Amino acid sequence: MGSTDVKRRDLIKRAGAAGLVAVPAMSALSACATGGGDGDGKVAKGEKTESNPLGVDKNAPLDFVIFxxxxxxxxxxxxxxxxxxxxxxxxLTATQKIRSVLQPRMVGGNPPDLIDNSGAEQMDAATLIAKDQLAELSPLLDAPSIDDPDTKVRDTLLPGTVEMGQYGDEKVWRLNYAYTVYGQWYSRKLLADNDWEYPKTWDEMLALCAKAKKKGIAGWTYAGQHPYYIPFTLYPFIGKIGGPDVLKSIDNLEPNAWKHDAVKSAFEAYYELAAKGYILKGTPGLDHIQSQTQWTKGKCIFIPNGSWVENEAADTTPADFDMAVGPVTGLDGSDKMPFGTLWAQAGEPFIVPAQARNPAGGMELLRIMLSKKSAQNFSRLVKSLTCVAGATDGMEMSPGLASSSQVLKEAGDNVLNPRIFDWYQTLHKEQIGSVLAELLAGRTKPAEAMDKCQEYADRTAKDDSVKKYRHA
Known part of the structure; x- marks a missing residue:
């Protein structure tokens, strides 16, 4: 997800949300899987040394596809x-069409050595794993770090990074490079100019939106064409109201998980934004760039987004905008988690295909990216954190990056980590996303939306073709 992001997310396409490829092509994928290609004479191997701990063939080329x-x-x-x-x-090949570009190569058994598997055409990692298409990354994680040979790579990473690459066991199948902070993004200047306070409860949110509406400013906008952006604030809102176990039950596809009182309260709150006209007119038809542009123009206060937005919206952001992210507004004093609770996690997944010709090279490039020098370079360039702990210490940071770093620090242990979005991509992006789109457009009422979400979740739970995962 990573920068996740976009010029980053094209229109949701049914095939992309459904997984890697259509069923006939998936059979071909399964047939050509070799679990790494050992013995086919194609895998480049070098001698493992202190300076080359992964045994990279120094003469072999490296094929890298980046989103x-x-x-x-x-x-x-x-x-x-x-x-x-x-x-x-x-x-190095750059593309926004990850699935379109790589599907023929994955089917043909000639994948790149390293893939930045991100964007609207992201390949479904769960499907790739189930079809033995990914190399396991423990060799990388157990290798010495670039900065300290006495420290393993895994021990240089922020909490939750390794776990984001796991799918039901201890094996690690992907490395999520960016560390994304999700929340309600806003302009500090807009609030200050109008003497408005950041809302901590939903009553305060509604009161703020009412004041803004009188001035011709909407409370919210979002990427209406990509409604899976809505959960960037909705999921942590549910978790804040009901506690982390509510989100875990949703992730685990438990019966009636979407009928929990916390879900009901969150859905009713978001529906109220639509019912009272606090969402920017025309939002359902906007894509991610258009909604962000309306936001940076000051047409609305809040937008649900991730920390890639500062870089992505840079061309339209006024110099004095003073971009910031806030924890999601809570419901009231009955919330189970404190106001500062965040959804923050490692995103922008990098994978090494099992049939890569130079898998050691792919992991070595990732090892280089996980050095503090490379991590700092990323943060300077794109105004976002990486999964490398302490990489931004002492750095001069842009407003959005500094805000992300600060709210993450203030959250402490109150960081939520929902997994439905990557465990069940079709359910999250296409099905739940479509329900939320109707909810915020005011066309579906909360009770009906809850029923529909549960129906989709139950359907996924009963689908034997979908591999299931659970929180421990």
């Missing part, structure tokens, strides 16, 4: 240049 979204590609190019000082030439 050209909100984080851009320069950080990947810079890391590739470092790689080339010690190893072979890197062929």
């Amino acid at each position: 050209d979204g909100g984080f851009g590609t320069q950080y990947g190019k810079d890391a590739a240049k470092v790689y080339e000082k010690s190893y072979g030439k890197v062929k």
Whole structure:
């Protein structure tokens, strides 16, 4: 997700939400899987040494496909240049069409060595894992870090990073590079100019939206064409109201999880935004860029988004906008978690295909990216945190990046980590997303929306073709 992001998310396409490829092509994928290609004469292998702990073949080329979204590609190019000082030439391909570009190569058994698997055409990691299409990344995580040979790579990462690459066991199948802070993004200047306070309870939110409406400013907008952006604030809102176990029950596809009182309260609150006219007119028809542009123009106060938005919206953001992210507004004093609770987690997933010809090279490039130098370069370039602990210490930070860092620090242990969005991509993006789109457009009432979400979740739970995951 990473920068996740976008120029980052095209229109949701049914095939993309459904997984890697259509069923006939998936059969071909399964047939050609070899679990890493050992013995086919194609895998490049070098000698493991202190300076080359992963055993990269120094003469082998490296094929790297990077998602050209909100984080851009320069950080990947810079890391590739470092790689080339010690190893072979890197062929870097930038695209927004990850699935379209890579599906034929995955089916044909000729995938790249490293993939930034992000964007609207992101390949479904759960499906890839089930079809033995990914290399397990423990060799990378257990290798010495670039900065300290006595410290393993895994021990340099922020909490939750390793877990985001796990799917039901201890194996790690992907490395989520960016560390994304989700929440209600806003302009400090807009609030200050109008002497408005950031709302901590829903009554305060409604009161603020009413004041703004009188001035011709909407309370909210969102990416109406990509309604899976709505959960960036809705999921932590549910977790804040009812506690983390409510989100875990949703992730676990438990019966009646979507009927919990916390879900009911959250849905009713969001429906009220629509019912009272506090959502920017025309929002259901806006894509992510259009909604962000309306927001940076001061047409509304809040937008649900992730920390990639500062870089993605840079071209339309006024110099004095003073972009910031706030924890989601709570319901009231009965909330189970404190106001500062966040959804924050490692995003922008990188994967090494099982049939890659130079898998050690793909992992080595990731090891370079996980150095503090590369991590700082990423943060400078794209105004977002990485999964590398302490990488931004002492750095001069942009407003949005500084805000993300601050609210994450203030949240402490109150950080939520829902997994429905990557465990069950079709359910999250296409099905739940479509229900939320109707809810915020005022066309579906909360009770009906809850029923529909539960119906979709139950359908997924009963679908034997979908691999299931559970929180411990």
